[in-house]
Amino acid sequence: MSTQDLLALLPVLILAGASVIAMLLVAIRRNHRLMHAFTVAAFLIALLSLFRQPVAMPYFVAPLFVVDKFAEFNTGLILAAGLSVLLLSFNYFEQREERKEEYYILLLLATVGGIVLLVSRNFVSLFLGLETMSISLYGLIAYLRARERSDEAGIKYLLLAALSSAFLLFGMALVYAESGTMDFVGIGQYLKSISSAPVTVVAGFGLMLIGVGFKLGIVPFHMWAPDIYEGAPLPVAAYIATVSKGSMLVLLMRFYRDVNGYEYTILWWVLAIIAMASMFAGNWLALMQRNVKRLLAYSSISHMGYILIAFLAGSEAGQEAVIFYLVAYVITSIGAFGVLALLSDELNDVEMLEDFSGLFWRQPWLAAIFTAMLLSLAGIPLTAGFIGKFYVVAAGVNAGLWLLLALLVVNSVIGLFYYIRLVAVMFAPQEGTFARKRLPFFGLFALSALMALLLWLGIYPSVLIAMIRDMILTMG
Numbered sequence: 121m122s123t124q125d126l127l128a129l130l131p132v133l134i135l136a137g138a139s140v141i142a143m144l145l146v147a148i149r150r151n152h153r154l155m156h157a158f159t160v161a162a163f164l165i166a167l168l169s170l171f172r173q174p175v176a177m178p179y180f181v182a183p184l185f186v187v188d189k190f191a192e193f194n195t196g197l198i199l200a201a202g203l204s205v206l207l208l209s210f211n212y213f214e215q216r217e218e219r220k221e222e223y224y225i226l227l228l229l230a231t232v233g234g235i236v237l238l239v240s241r242n243f244v245s246l247f248l249g250l251e252t253m254s255i256s257l258y259g260l261i262a263y264l265r266a267r268e269r270s271d272e273a274g275i276k277y278l279l280l281a282a283l284s285s286a287f288l289l290f291g292m293a294l295v296y297a298e299s300g301t302m303d304f305v306g307i308g309q310y311l312k313s314i315s316s317a318p319v320t321v322v323a324g325f326g327l328m329l330i331g332v333g334f335k336l337g338i339v340p341f342h343m344w345a346p347d348i349y350e351g352a353p354l355p356v357a358a359y360i361a362t363v364s365k366g367s368m369l370v371l372l373m374r375f376y377r378d379v380n381g382y383e384y385t386i387l388w389w390v391l392a393i394i395a396m397a398s399m400f401a402g403n404w405l406a407l408m409q410r411n412v413k414r415l416l417a418y419s420s421i422s423h424m425g426y427i428l429i430a431f432l433a434g435s436e437a438g439q440e441a442v443i444f445y446l447v448a449y450v451i452t453s454i455g456a457f458g459v460l461a462l463l464s465d466e467l468n469d470v471e472m473l474e475d476f477s478g479l480f481w482r483q484p485w486l487a488a489i490f491t492a493m494l495l496s497l498a499g500i501p502l503t504a505g506f507i508g509k510f511y512v513v514a515a516g517v518n519a520g521l522w523l524l525l526a527l528l529v530v531n532s533v534i535g536l537f538y539y540i541r542l543v544a545v546m547f548a549p550q551e552g553t554f555a556r557k558r559l560p561f562f563g564l565f566a567l568s569a570l571m572a573l574l575l576w577l578g579i580y581p582s583v584l585i586a587m588i589r590d591m592i593l594t595m596g
Contacts, residue, residue, distance in 0.1 A: 129185065129239070132236060135162060135163075141158070159206055170192055170195060184242045185236075195239075198234050201363050207563060213353070226259045227359070234253050237249040241378070243302035262274025271351075276351075288327065289331075291326065291327030304374065304378035336372075337365065337421055350471070355461055400527070403418070407537065411472060412460065419535065429515075429528055430442045432524070440511065440585070444507065444511050447584065449505075456490065459489055459493070476542065477545055479546040487547070498539040513528065516528070
């Protein structure tokens with residue numbers, strides 16, 4: 121590999137090298153604080169390395185990777201999300217687990233897998249990144265060994281993820297058998313050279329959609345989400361909801377664009393039906409929940425449905441809407457789970473609706489942050505979630521997706537009910553005096569920064585929109 125190749129893949133190399141050094145540090149001496157500081161430093165260095173990317177973009181590291189502004193922007197988003205999860209993790213694991221250090225090794229490796237997905241342009245690198253991330257998530261989900269729900273969630277994710285990977289691999293094999301190439305662009309060129317897609321290729325795409333749908337948590341591949349979100353440690357649930365889903369969504373955008381997926385009506389309708397089912401199933405099931413972790417899980421399913429509407433719009437405006445909504449979703453999801461993590465004690469997670477009763481009178485700042493996150497998820501003005509949803513609607517109008525937009529409006533009203541219900545519980549009047557829990561500095565700093573970013577993007581989104589527009593136009 122040339123120097124330019126190494127520079128192009130620098131974030132991946134930094135995190136992969138950091139995971140090896142982390143293993144050596146654990147072998148020499150266990151120190152939770154040292155391991156946390158080292159992992160935070162690794163993420164910061166990886167973020168700074170994005171400024172050392174090759175000047176000429178897109179830059180191809182043949183035959184597996186492509187580094188362009190699209191990959192660079194989303195790599196920064198994934199690294200920032202991982203860093204936020206890290207800042208929320210220290211205190212959470214400090215009071216729960218005796219052997220805490222391996223958690224950071226797994227988090228580094230999972231992020232390596234996620235970034236590999238972002239720069240993939242070949243089935244080989246796609247599967248390599250996916251499995252690196254998935255295998256790390258098995259351990260992360262079941263990390264709290266003394267908690268039965270974590271073990272159960274880890275086993276469920278292991279079985280279902282292995283099954284979805286088998287579907288994905290078989291689908292890729294069918295596409296390769298017909299096209300003779302594993303390169304995304306090569307597959308697109310093959311499909312252009314023939315009059316209609318062979319049954320083998322259509323079946324392969326269908327099987328691949330099962331694997332991708334599982335990672336995105338969309339209907340009908342969503343069954344794992346509520347149990348995993350409930351059983352996993354809260355920082356891990358935030359990671360799955362953002363980094364895992366975000367990296368797979370970005371990969372889907374690149375693959376769909378390279379193979380000219382918008383030209384195939386059957387694929388469009390399959391995704392449209394999935395989007396409609398995800399919106400309704402996610403919101404209606406969330407209405408029935410009193411467990412906030414499960415509520416957020418079902419909410420995430422509906423939000424993937426909203427994102428798919430922008431994805432189906434197909435135009436550059438639709439792709440811009442997908443990325444903006446993804447940024448807003450990452451901020452709000454980490455913020456929401458982060459509030460739960462800071463409120464939880466060493467014995468139990470705060471997760472039932474009753475646990476939030478009168479939260480404003482006990483922890484006013486956390487209640488304010490959680491309210492901002494929930495209002496953003498609901499799409500209330502002055503939040504990033506509102507701009508994201510407005511962007512989706514604009515892209516849908518431009519593409520004439522009237523049925524999908526009508527269902528989006530209906531489901532947004534449904535979602536507003538359970539978000540506002542939770543806000544009302546937090547601000548319910550309480551009698552007596554309350555002893556306020558001391559909150560960890562880094563966790564509170566991360567949540568405050570996320571809230572500030574949420575409001576900034578809701579009031580002044582033009583900077584981010586300009587970045588996204590430039591990135592989409594130069595996508596390799």
